Amino acid sequence: MPTKSAITVSLADLVMYHLQSHAGQEFSSKELADLIQGTAPDWCAKKLHNSKPGINLINQIANEISSRRPLWLQKYPQLQCTDTSPRKFSWVVQPSAADCDEDASSAASAPDAKQLEADLYPILAHFLRASPDLNPVYPKRIDEKTSSNKLGPKANEWLHPDMVGLENLMSEWTSQVQDCAELAGDQRARLWSFEVKLKISRSSVRRDYFQAVSNSSWAHFGYLVAAQVDQDATPELKMLHGLHGIGLVVLNTENPADSEVRIPARERPATDWVAANRLAAENKDFLNFTKLVRNYFKTGSISEKDWDIPKSYPAGE
Numbered sequence: 001m002p003t004k005s006a007i008t009v010s011l012a013d014l015v016m017y018h019l020q021s022h023a024g025q026e027f028s029s030k031e032l033a034d035l036i037q038g039t040a041p042d043w044c045a046k047k048l049h050n051s052k053p054g055i056n057l058i059n060q061i062a063n064e065i066s067s068r069r070p071l072w073l074q075k076y077p078q079l080q081c082t083d084t085s086p087r088k089f090s091w092v093v094q095p096s097a098a099d100c101d102e103d104a105s106s107a108a109s110a111p112d113a114k115q116l117e118a119d120l121y122p123i124l125a126h127f128l129r130a131s132p133d134l135n136p137v138y139p140k141r142i143d144e145k146t147s148s149n150k151l152g153p154k155a156n157e158w159l160h161p162d163m164v165g166l167e168n169l170m171s172e173w174t175s176q177v178q179d180c181a182e183l184a185g186d187q188r189a190r191l192w193s194f195e196v197k198l199k200i201s202r203s204s205v206r207r208d209y210f211q212a213v214s215n216s217s218w219a220h221f222g223y224l225v226a227a228q229v230d231q232d233a234t235p236e237l238k239m240l241h242g243l244h245g246i247g248l249v250v251l252n253t254e255n256p257a258d259s260e261v262r263i264p265a266r267e268r269p270a271t272d273w274v275a276a277n278r279l280a281a282e283n284k285d286f287l288n289f290t291k292l293v294r295n296y297f298k299t300g301s302i303s304e305k306d307w308d309i310p311k312s313y314p315a316g317e
Contacts, residue, residue: 019091026088033061085260122310126256158214165192193219218275
């Protein structure tokens with residue numbers, strides 16, 4: 001533990017102590033709060049005594065860790081924090097010259113384990129089914145290789161989203177209420193469109209964003225999705241969202257259910273069926289998607305085997 005008394009140490013002292021003790025490992029703010037509760041009970045007792053009655057101490061400590069992140073990153077050069085959701089803190093030990101030479105030699109001989117964009121599709125699909133903040137969204141992969149390209153190789157540029165989805169608004173409704181909604185002609189589903197990228201950088205943000213604008217014009221919701229988002233790209237994304245309404249999902253590749261809708265998309269009032277027809281006429285996957293949507297509106301039922309629900313998502317959930 002830090003050399004100060006167990007009660008008078010600061011939160012920064014405790015966090016940096018644990019990170020330095022586990023150098024190279026990544027911890028979320030919640031995980032750090034759990035460590036602090038387990039190793040500094042006197043400090044936690046004093047903090048609880050000085051806090052408002054009824055607070056959740058772990059959540060309080062985790063929130064304070066998250067809020068002090070910008071200050072700590074400036075103060076501690078070896079502190080690092082990811083752009084994933086949830087953010088992960090770590091303490092990086094600077095390698096020696098000998099270590100650098102060894103690492104370079106190992107990297108030269110190691111196989112290429114680079115993550116591919118296609119690796120993110122099942123992660124996104126899992127999140128759409130598992131997120132407690134969303135109605136059930138049934139995902140479908142749209143592969144541009146199934147397009148006819150009959151209009152030429154450049155005619156379909158930025159036409160295809162990487163994944164689409166159907167949000168079932170009636171999943172928790174009784175059958176009687178479902179019948180009422182159908183007879184009243186009220187909305188029973190919303191359609192989603194996703195453009196997936198491994199990383200959104202400051203240099204690529206506008207290109208990535210307008211690709212999502214282009215290929216999601218038919219849907220109620222359009223999203224740009226990435227596993228990594230550079231911090232300096234976020235202001236541009238927020239500004240563009242104000243103009244065009246495309247949202248942002250940041251994927252957690254280790255725990256898909258903890259992925260985050262960082263910028264909610266602005267809902268369009270209706271599906272643009274003319275734009276949808278353009279896609280369906282070119283792409284077999286999207287045509288199949290429209291058949292599934294039609295079946296849902298016609299029967300009110302959804303068969304999970306028809307959708308691209310990944311094996312990582314437990315059956316029946």
